[in-house]
Amino acid sequence: MNAVTPIRAASAKELELTILMPCLNEAETLAICIGKAKAFLGKAGISGEVLIADNGSTDGSQDIASAIGARVVPVAEKGYGAALLGGIAAAKGRFIIMGDADDSYDFGALEAFVARLRDGADLVMGNRFQGGIEPGAMPPLHRYLGNPVLSFVGRLFFRIKTGDFHCGLRGFNTESIRQLDLQTTGMEFASEMVVRGALAGLRIEEVPTRLKPDGRSRPPHLRTWRDGWRHLKFLLVYNPRWMFFIPGTILGGLGALFAALLVFGPLRVIDNLSLDLNTFVAACFMVVTGVQLVTFGAISRYYADITGILPPSRSSDWLTRTISTDRLAINAGICFAGGALFFLYAVARWAHLGFGPLNDCGIPRIVVLGLSLIVISLQAFFSAFLLGVLEIPVKRLKASQANGSGRPVLPAEK
Numbered sequence: 397m398n399a400v401t402p403i404r405a406a407s408a409k410e411l412e413l414t415i416l417m418p419c420l421n422e423a424e425t426l427a428i429c430i431g432k433a434k435a436f437l438g439k440a441g442i443s444g445e446v447l448i449a450d451n452g453s454t455d456g457s458q459d460i461a462s463a464i465g466a467r468v469v470p471v472a473e474k475g476y477g478a479a480l481l482g483g484i485a486a487a488k489g490r491f492i493i494m495g496d497a498d499d500s501y502d503f504g505a506l507e508a509f510v511a512r513l514r515d516g517a518d519l520v521m522g523n524r525f526q527g528g529i530e531p532g533a534m535p536p537l538h539r540y541l542g543n544p545v546l547s548f549v550g551r552l553f554f555r556i557k558t559g560d561f562h563c564g565l566r567g568f569n570t571e572s573i574r575q576l577d578l579q580t581t582g583m584e585f586a587s588e589m590v591v592r593g594a595l596a597g598l599r600i601e602e603v604p605t606r607l608k609p610d611g612r613s614r615p616p617h618l619r620t621w622r623d624g625w626r627h628l629k630f631l632l633v634y635n636p637r638w639m640f641f642i643p644g645t646i647l648g649g650l651g652a653l654f655a656a657l658l659v660f661g662p663l664r665v666i667d668n669l670s671l672d673l674n675t676f677v678a679a680c681f682m683v684v685t686g687v688q689l690v691t692f693g694a695i696s697r698y699y700a701d702i703t704g705i706l707p708p709s710r711s712s713d714w715l716t717r718t719i720s721t722d723r724l725a726i727n728a729g730i731c732f733a734g735g736a737l738f739f740l741y742a743v744a745r746w747a748h749l750g751f752g753p754l755n756d757c758g759i760p761r762i763v764v765l766g767l768s769l770i771v772i773s774l775q776a777f778f779s780a781f782l783l784g785v786l787e788i789p790v791k792r793l794k795a796s797q798a799n800g801s802g803r804p805v806l807p808a809e810k
Contacts, residue, residue, distance in 0.1 A: 413437070413444035413510065414489030414570070417497040418479035423455040425499040425611040430466045432503040440507065448497070449483030451475070477578070477585025484573060493567040498610035500533060501565040508603040509567035518572040518598035521558050521590070522565040522605030530608045546627050550587065553635040556594045558602055562586045562627070565605050572598055584630040591634050595707050636700065640693025648686020654679035659761055673760055680768040687772050691779045694719055699786045721787075724780030728773045735769025738762050 415433040430446050437444045446466040450458050461468050471482030480494060491513045495501045512520040547561040576592045593600055632639040655676060657663050662672040698715045700706040742762040
């Protein structure tokens with residue numbers, strides 16, 4: 397483990413390190429954690445502070461913290477992320493190391509975090525799977541399913557090499573994280589910090605961290621299924637490729653393949669199995685759904701690009717240049733015309749049969765194909781106007797900035 401070289405701040409007001417602990421009724425373990433943190437600062441010779449972001453404790457945690465020399469900042473908005481956001485805003489240190497106040501992490505062994513931060517890392521993640529998880533420290537469902545799966549999804553979606561996305565012990569450069577303007581207030585804050593940091597190009601590293609059973613007699617605040625879903629939802633929202641493009645492309649591609657194979661008649665697979673009209677209808681539904689997902693993906697990625705939610709990329713640059721309300725509406729009109737022609741052709745063939753029984757198996761296929769194109773065209777048409785609605789705040793903001801007034805420009809002022 398790297399040793400920490402003592403570095404004093406340039407002035408009394410400028411601290412090097414804030415050790416931040418979110419707190420909600422942690423009276424049983426808070427004093428132990430603060431004691432270890434203060435001992436670490438003294439042993440390492442670091443100019444720092446211990447900051448408790450209290451989220452409305454009713455068990456006297458605030459008095460305990462103040463009595464042993466920690467600074468307490470009250471955070472009224474409830475939630476793990478809200479408490480940490482309040483603490484990050486109030487921190488005086490150049491660096492922050494955050495960790496839970498339940499004595500599951502050792503605040504007396506932060507040398508590796510400080511060394512990496514001093515070496516230029518923007519975010520240093522603890523890795524419990526490398527450092528060791530003591531028996532009873534993590535529920536089996538979290539250890540073998542929840543954390544590995546969500547960490548894998550994060551690495552897959554965002555190409556981040558971090559092995560433990562949800563370790564509660566992590567250090568970071570204060571200004572680097574403040575500039576991310578993090579927003580989530582719940583447990584998904586842990587994912588947001590890593591994802592937004594990676595998207596912003598921050599230097600992210602990790603160090604082994606040991607996890608031991610917490611010292612509380614009450615159940616943890618974490619709720620397995622609720623908070624796991626919130627983490628997964630956040631990861632999906634910040635990656636339109638996996639949320640929309642990939643499922644939509646797979647679904648639409650398979651649907652188009654089966655529709656092409658069945659458009660002229662049934663397809664015999666084996667002696668007792670053949671695919672016919674019902675499969676063709678299902679294939680057309682798959683195409684409709686796939687096109688809708690891809691359209692949603694294009695709009696969401698375009699909006700994320702023009703608002704700065706996600707950084708630009710080669711694909712987003714292409715979308716920004718090519719996608720527009722007018723272009724989508726024109727393409728929707730072309731698709732509608734094609735679908736209407738197929739539908740009218742089917743009606744004409746039916747009329748030729750005197751509007752009697754449809755013994756011609758080709759007519760229902762033409763009807764389904766025509767209606768599918770019409771539905772796709774309507775989806776694209778209304779999506780085009782949704783895109784226009786999403787562009788309004790961005791255009792108004794740009795206009796106000798150009799006007800220099802800080803408010804939207806009215807039509808009469810243009």
